[in-house]
Amino acid sequence: MEWSLRTDLPIYSQLVEQIRLAIVSGKLHPGEKIASVRDLASEAGVNPNTMQRALQELEREGMVFAQRTSGRYVTEELQIIEKAKVVLAEKQVQAFLITMQNLGYSSEEVINLLQSRKETKDVNS
Amino acid sequence: MEWSLRTDLPIYSQLVEQIRLAIVSGKLHPGEKIASVRDLASEAGVNPNTMQRALQELEREGMVFAQRTSGRYVTEELQIIEKAKVVLAEKQVQAFLITMQNLGYSSEEVINLLQSRKETKDVNS
Amino acid sequence: MEWSLRTDLPIYSQLVEQIRLAIVSGKLHPGEKIASVRDLASEAGVNPNTMQRALQELEREGMVFAQRTSGRYVTEELQIIEKAKVVLAEKQVQAFLITMQNLGYSSEEVINLLQSRKETKDVNS
């Protein structure tokens, strides 16, 4: 996995977000084994405790589950993943619209922009 | 200004990006004086050399200009700011669509999502 | 508060249990301010991080809430406390019956025991 950490949010919550994204976008598959806490932590360049906290939060959400000695796995309950996907998409839309409004674009202008962009692409393809 | 630095991109280019966004979104006004390199650097928690480099890049773009003795100022040429805004918006749209596609949403679905969201909001307001 | 820690369960979960009991049994009142993490930790003889973890769990349950700089408080939502009370009572009953069964008493015998005990007391009072 590739990790990107920012300075303005708690690390553990960014880890949660990124692992969740990996699951929701299918980079980690349902039932797939996840690397060990220690490995993930060294990969992301954070303390194992911080990674542990992120994974426990994901467990609480039902996105992953731990098996005592063998490691952690992505959930196999697809409806949990699907629901997380919808929530995440909603958040992305929200954040995008706020950014665009800061740039001076109304919702309507944003939609027009996407629409015209799509049409250009449709014609070209 | 609030700064948010990520681990996966060169710092100086992120500084450029964020100052540009501040100008384009109107948080820094045309003709407004910009804080000193030293102050900006300490605020952002980066090396003054890195901040210096970012400001020089912005000067090259015409977004800011330096006056020998009194410091740096946001450009007063509105068409430069306007053009940067369009470029930035385009980048945001691009990034947003890629993220949404990773979540499994086609351009059309994204547009529909925005559309229905807007309508809900219109009705409520 | 008086703390009693056992060797056979994680400390943090015992802390959760004991604070919950204090709230549910009315030793800590709705809306009452709770001692600081550091004070509670030193009182209980545990590391502040362990106490912090317990309090965050209680926050997640809605039993307490934190106010950024002023401290933590017992929830004022009585129905949360009431519900926790029912759950706790149920657990106590469960544990009690198991203990008694280990001593060879059936549910019926336990009830008879309590019944006759109550009658004796009623007569004496």
Add this chain to the structure above:
Amino acid sequence: MEWSLRTDLPIYSQLVEQIRLAIVSGKLHPGEKIASVRDLASEAGVNPNTMQRALQELEREGMVFAQRTSGRYVTEELQIIEKAKVVLAEKQVQAFLITMQNLGYSSEEVINLLQSRKETKDVNS
């Protein structure tokens, strides 16, 4: 044997209590040989002197007896065990009722709770 020690009571008396419980609940059988003081102490994570003191107390009660060279054994006098069982059960009931009263349940409510619980179980089985 599994040991659980608390911080708020003398260790030796907790050891007495737990060994007595093991005998009374049949986990240790009449006439059965008991592990050595040294082994029991290391298992429970206590000082051998403390375990020794616990076993001497149990000897005084007649729950166990020592044979010069071969070690200690659980008593074979069943009436001693039976009597200890009654005393222990009485203590459990007492403690349970106090806990429940702290939760706001009267003796009568407790009995009703157990009664309804039993009926539910009877119906389901």
Add this chain to the structure above:
DNA sequence: GTGGTCTAGACCACA
């Protein structure tokens, strides 16, 4: 002072 976050490092049970 307060809650919150993070790191470093240790120890544990489980299989």
Add this chain to the structure above:
DNA sequence: GTGGTCTAGACCACA
């Protein structure tokens, strides 16, 4: 080796 727990100690923002 794996997840889980705990401690010691540091630093941060907030007011």
